[in-house]
Amino acid sequence: MKKRVAIVGLGSRSQLFSKAILEEYKDGYELVGLCDLNQTRMNFWNSKFIKDYGQGPFATYAVQDFEKMIQEQRVDIVVVATKDCTHHTYICKAMELGCDIMTEKPLTTHADKCIEILDCRAKTGKDIRVTFNYRYSPRNAKVKELIQRGVIGKVINIHFEWTLDTKHGADYFRRWHRDKSNSGGLLVHKSTHHFDLVNWWLDDQPEEVFAWGQLAFYGRENAEKRGITRFYDRCYGSPNAEGDPFAIDLSSDENLKGLYLDAEHEDGYIRDQSVFGHNISIEDSMSVMVKYKKKTTLNYSLNAFCPWEGYKVSFTGTRGRIELDIIDNAYISGSDVDQNNPDHNMQEIANQGKLLDVNKASETLRLHLHWEKPREIDIPQGEGGHGGGDARMLEDIFVGNENDPLATAAGIDAGVNSIMVGIAANKSIEQKKTIKIDNLLNRNLYK
Ligand SMILES: NC(=O)c1ccc[n+]([C@@H]2O[C@H](COP(=O)([O-])OP(=O)(O)OC[C@H]3O[C@@H](n4cnc5c(N)ncnc54)[C@H](O)[C@@H]3O)[C@@H](O)[C@H]2O)c1
Structure with missing residues (x-):
């Protein structure tokens, strides 16, 4: 039977996993749910999944419905690819609900969150793989x-x-x-x-x-010390960003536009802030x-x-x-x-x-x-990426590797x-x- 996988965190990194599930490893896995705090990003991927793989749309869930997704979709494995400081919440909740975990690095960001994960893992005995490509x-x-x-x-x-x-x-x-x-x-x-x-x-x-x-x-103070005088808060729509090699143009790339520029009205996630800003x-x-x-x-x-x-x-x-x-x-x-x-x-x-x-x-x-x-x-x-490393890692986490003399699985x-x-x-x-x-x-x- 195919393993039922849900992804939480549908930013740019998530595509490494969605592509693997929808393409290379589709015989053993199926994508059953997407969860993110931004609906536009989930919709963007759903359209792409239909266009690129002829699959989907997959059920989308708001963050407060994460638990509902696991139960409704009978999820076996949760892929965690959210903002780092939120990894522990999803890792622990999913393990408590009986799922195994594939999480993006870093496992988490603080010692107390790390202890929470260790305790939950000891309690539930579920499997956690960290994707150290x-x-x-x-x-x-x-x-x-x-x-x-x-x-x-x-x-x-x-x-x-x-x-x-x-x-x-x-x-x-x-x-x-x-x-x-x-x-x-x-x-x-x-x-x-x-x-x-x-x-x-x-x-x-x-x-x-x-x-x-x-x-x-980086940062405003350092830039001022070096004599830089043209500042802006974000690149999009800022004349001062023109010609700045540190600026990123979100409108110039289909993924950047669809995932971030078109989605920012929902959560205020500004992807193109100036690296010479405050805070x-x-x-x-x-x-x-x-x-x-x-x-x-x-x-x-x-x-x-x-x-x-x-x-x-x-x-x-x-x-x-x-x-x-x-x-x-x-x-x-x-x-x-x-x-x-x-x-x-x-x-x-x-x-x-x-x-x-x-x-x-x-x-x-x-x-x-x-x-x-x-x-x-x-x-x-x-x-492929990282001299073939990315492909080998996916093979390892989705298929497994009996012969691992270098103990590469993390x-x-x-x-x-x-x-x-x-x-x-x-x-x-x-x-x-x-x-x-x-x-x-x-x-x-x-x-
Ligand atoms: N292994 C690698 O080489 C590698 C490369 C890039 C990113 N990453 C990791 O992947 C993860 C995602 O990075 P990214 O570049 O895709 O970032 P991103 O900003 O593009 O995507 C993050 C996604 O998480 C969502 N999110 C944020 N807070 C959330 C919450 N509380 N609940 C649910 N969803 C939430 C955002 O809406 C966004 O869709 C990070 O942990 C990052 O460290 C790993």
Whole structure:
């Protein structure tokens, strides 16, 4: 019998799941209900489902009818893809009503909500899968394999730098993510992926966290300090947004228009706010140190206003080093659009440098062993998003994988361990001291 799936949270991310259910995995699953606080967004998807897959429309439910949807539609699995700070409500309610869960990362945003989920899971025994797609990227899996096989001995230290560019990174400052109470800040919302990778690579649990963070680039005050004078609240209909490379034009894209511009009259969700506005409570530059139970240390940084996007991570072990260098996006094209930035005259100095070939292979995995010449390790390639990672993750969560030597499937423990680093880091920034994760959860989670 097919599993009956409902989706709560019908924003842009939901389509990863709806497409999988309506297309690739339709033999084993059926979509039976949609729930969101915005009816226009649900209607948008229903029209698309009919057009693209010849299926639907599916029953839609307002948020106060979530329980009714589960009962009326006899739901087996709930996909949770709402705003981060609301995940726990739906995860717990759905488990209590007998459903299994597939939830988007982050599992939740705060320690008390995390405890609620753990308690509810213990009470109901239901299954929770957290969709950590980064684990399934071939390059990250290759690193896991090398470490798991002990190629560099015991890993003593990890240096991990993640750069978000001025397109992707800026997007977190245009909408709900910019309010820390919604997203937990980037240390929870975004770094949950990165901390999960480290936890998984090491097969270890984070114990103590120290962090420092600031809003150094986005936000009105920072822009004013750099001499920017043209401001606006949102892009749509604002003459000052014209030519601003940080502006996003919602009317230029069918999905952006249908999901957000045409839907905002219902809930006031403005998707194209200026990244140089007021009231941004998240950081854009963060540094974190983590000590693991087996004594490995991690030095991590995340900057959200970089000219290129990717990451560099190095593992120092007792037998050698692994170094992974990734450029996902070499640069953001913007020629002379940044006119009101007075630093523009620095261009003369920049022009003296030789232009690099931005199409060059951007994945490098190097192995340095003591007393041996360094080697470059091949990274297998796959089709689709994240080097085939997205497709592999969907196969894993919708079909399962008996043969999983790298323990790639992520359950609730992984969800908890990754967010708790970010939550502890937020606390550390606030209190300017080292935070023990077990103290935040008020118990030893790992027993
Ligand atoms: N794994 C990944 O790489 C990845 C990528 C993007 C987003 N995500 C995650 O997916 C989730 C959704 O992100 P998105 O980009 O689609 O955001 P979005 O803003 O496009 O969509 C969020 C949806 O949730 C709905 N919503 C908000 N509060 C709600 C509530 N209380 N009850 C019911 N619905 C509510 C909104 O109306 C909206 O339709 C987030 O948790 C995000 O972290 C994961």
